[in-house]
Amino acid sequence: xxxxxxTVERPFELLRRARPASPLPLTAGIDxxxxxxxxxxxxxxxxxxxxxxxxxxxxxRVKVVVVVAAVALMxxxxxxxxxxxxxxxxxxxxxxxxxxxxxxxxMNMAAPDFxxxxxxxxxxxxxxxxxxxxxxxVVTEQAPxxxxxxxGDQVTTGALRGWFAASAFCAWVQDWRxxxxxxxxxxxxAAASTISAAPNWSAVTAEDPNPSALxxxxxxxxxxxxFGWLLPYRSAVLAGDSATVTHLLASGxxxxxxxxxxxxxxxxxxxxxxWSRLAAHALGQRYRWFLADTRP
Amino acid sequence: MSGGSSTEREARFEQxxxxxxxxxxxxxxxRTRSPEDAADVLGETFLIAxxxxxxxxxxxxxxxxxxxxxxxxxxxxxxxENTLDIDRLAFELGEAxxxxxxxxxxxxxxxxxxxxxxxxxxxxxILLAAWEELxxxxxxxxxxxxxxxxxxxxxxxxxxxxxxxxxxxxxNTRRRLAPTSDQAA
Numbered sequence: 001x002x003x004x005x006x007t008v009e010r011p012f013e014l015l016r017r018a019r020p021a022s023p024l025p026l027t028a029g030i031d032x033x034x035x036x037x038x039x040x041x042x043x044x045x046x047x048x049x050x051x052x053x054x055x056x057x058x059x060x061r062v063k064v065v066v067v068v069a070a071v072a073l074m075x076x077x078x079x080x081x082x083x084x085x086x087x088x089x090x091x092x093x094x095x096x097x098x099x100x101x102x103x104x105x106x107m108n109m110a111a112p113d114f115x116x117x118x119x120x121x122x123x124x125x126x127x128x129x130x131x132x133x134x135x136x137x138v139v140t141e142q143a144p145x146x147x148x149x150x151x152g153d154q155v156t157t158g159a160l161r162g163w164f165a166a167s168a169f170c171a172w173v174q175d176w177r178x179x180x181x182x183x184x185x186x187x188x189x190a191a192a193s194t195i196s197a198a199p200n201w202s203a204v205t206a207e208d209p210n211p212s213a214l215x216x217x218x219x220x221x222x223x224x225x226x227f228g229w230l231l232p233y234r235s236a237v238l239a240g241d242s243a244t245v246t247h248l249l250a251s252g253x254x255x256x257x258x259x260x261x262x263x264x265x266x267x268x269x270x271x272x273x274x275w276s277r278l279a280a281h282a283l284g285q286r287y288r289w290f291l292a293d294t295r296p
Numbered sequence: 297m298s299g300g301s302s303t304e305r306e307a308r309f310e311q312x313x314x315x316x317x318x319x320x321x322x323x324x325x326x327r328t329r330s331p332e333d334a335a336d337v338l339g340e341t342f343l344i345a346x347x348x349x350x351x352x353x354x355x356x357x358x359x360x361x362x363x364x365x366x367x368x369x370x371x372x373x374x375x376x377e378n379t380l381d382i383d384r385l386a387f388e389l390g391e392a393x394x395x396x397x398x399x400x401x402x403x404x405x406x407x408x409x410x411x412x413x414x415x416x417x418x419x420x421x422i423l424l425a426a427w428e429e430l431x432x433x434x435x436x437x438x439x440x441x442x443x444x445x446x447x448x449x450x451x452x453x454x455x456x457x458x459x460x461x462x463x464x465x466x467x468n469t470r471r472r473l474a475p476t477s478d479q480a481a
Contacts, residue, residue, distance in 0.1 A: 011407075011410075011454055011457035011458045011461055012422070012425075012426055012454055012457075014407055014457075014461070015407065015411070015422065015423075015426040015427075015457070016426045016427070018407055018408075019326065019426065019427045020325070020326045020394070020427075021322060021325045021326055021393050021394065022322075022326075022427075024318065024321060024322040024325060024393065025392045025393060026318060027388065027391075027392045029388040029391065029392065030321075030385070030388045030389065030392055032384075032388075033384040033385035033387070033388045033389075034313075034317050034321070034385060036381055036384055036385070037335075037338070037339055037342070037380065037381060037382060037385055038309070038310060038313045038317075038342070040339075040380045040381040041309070041313075041339070041342050041343050041346045041380065042306050042309055042310070042346060044343065044346060044347075044380075101451070101452060101455060141442055141444070148441050148442060148445055149445065150417060152415045152417070153417070153445070153448070153449075155448065163444075260443060260444055269433075273353075273357050273360075273437065274355050274356055274357060
């Protein structure tokens with residue numbers, strides 16, 4: 001199967017088509033062998049402390065150990081033989097890398113001062129009053145620093161500012177919705193004004209000069225350019241349509257960005273891991289209940 | 297779940313095994329090079345589940361927990377006490393499943409090459425998404441990272457693959473259009 005230009009544009013689809021052993025044939029023989037294996041396992045003494053006594057030679061198909069070694073060398077992602085990992089790499093995205101990872105300088109997410117640098121970088125992106133925790137959330141959860149990132153994890157300044165822009169936009173949408181539902185017309189008007197201008201924020205246009213909600217995207221992803229998802233929210237807000245705003249929020253419209261940005265909802269999701277397997281409409285219903293409980 | 301009679305533990309394990317063995321076996325087959333390795337990974341994964349049955353989460357979380365264990369087994373290589381009977385499973389897999397890589401059949405060599413050159417964490421998440429059809433949230437649970445970090449790695453992995461494949465495609469085109477030595481002469 002030679003690579004054709006049309007498939008180059010859809011590497012994920014190409015990868016799916018190349019999935020080995022698909023589907024896995026569960027023959028009667030495999031079934032019987034699996035039953036034997038289960039019996040063999042339960043015949044083992046039930047002991048959580050049973051030791052491993054033999055290590056066999058093993059050849060993984062996809063070698064994932066390289067990065068493990070790199071992480072070990074980084075000793076938590078901060079120290080190198082040359083010293084502390086700097087937050088700014090001095091390398092700027094160019095050419096195809098800008099499309100892939102956003103514009104600007106590559107930042108090392110595993111650098112110890114990544115969080116403070118990220119907050120400083122986002123200081124011009126406005127959040128509504130009462131939503132300061134959302135800005136912090138981008139750093140503590142969405143863009144984790146040395147706690148989770150490995151030495152190879154980098155994000156461009158442009159992409160990082162984009163994450164803050166998405167988070168702030170979602171905060172303003174929540175603020176508008178709540179102000180509208182509670183009759184706070186002054187706050188609602190201020191929020192609507194900010195939301196109206198959001199597609200022109202520099203953090204947005206640097207990554208997506210012409211946001212469109214309809215542009216084609218990767219298979220499985222929602223249509224739209226990187227920030228095209230702002231537009232339906234914006235239109236609903238400017239129309240004063242809180243029901244549509246609630247529907248967009250509850251459906252996770254925008255590839256779930258307004259869910260990821262919301263510290264309270266993310267906490268609720270973590271507390272209920274089984275929700276990850278719910279159908280979209282069932283999860284959306286829980287989100288509506290969540291909104292009713294927390295932001296009536 | 298804690299304690300419980302031997303029969304209860306066995307019943308719970310058998311239920312867990314029955315519900316998840318197909319998925320975990322598929323994962324093991326796709327990420328190893330031989331039926332023996334795949335059988336090893338499956339056996340080791342469920343042996344760990346048996347030993348840690350009291351700490352295996354309930355419901356669908358058990359499935360993600362098993363993926364996490366299998367992923368760790370793949371990373372470090374299986375290590376078992378040689379009492380598991382995996383020979384028949386390896387044999388049956390060898391009979392029924394084509395575990396060779398498409399690369400070895402001269403298919404999509406560019407894709408495999410690009411995949412091998414991806415940084416480990418990016419390769420890990422894109423294969424979990426593309427081959428195991430797991431969501432970013434499920435992958436985050438399996439890998440113990442945030443959903444956003446998974447999304448970052450997915451995004452970068454797709455971009456890397458796209459860039460590499462585009463370069464290869466361009467190289468191929470150039471090669472096709474380049475005059476041969478005879479033509480040049």
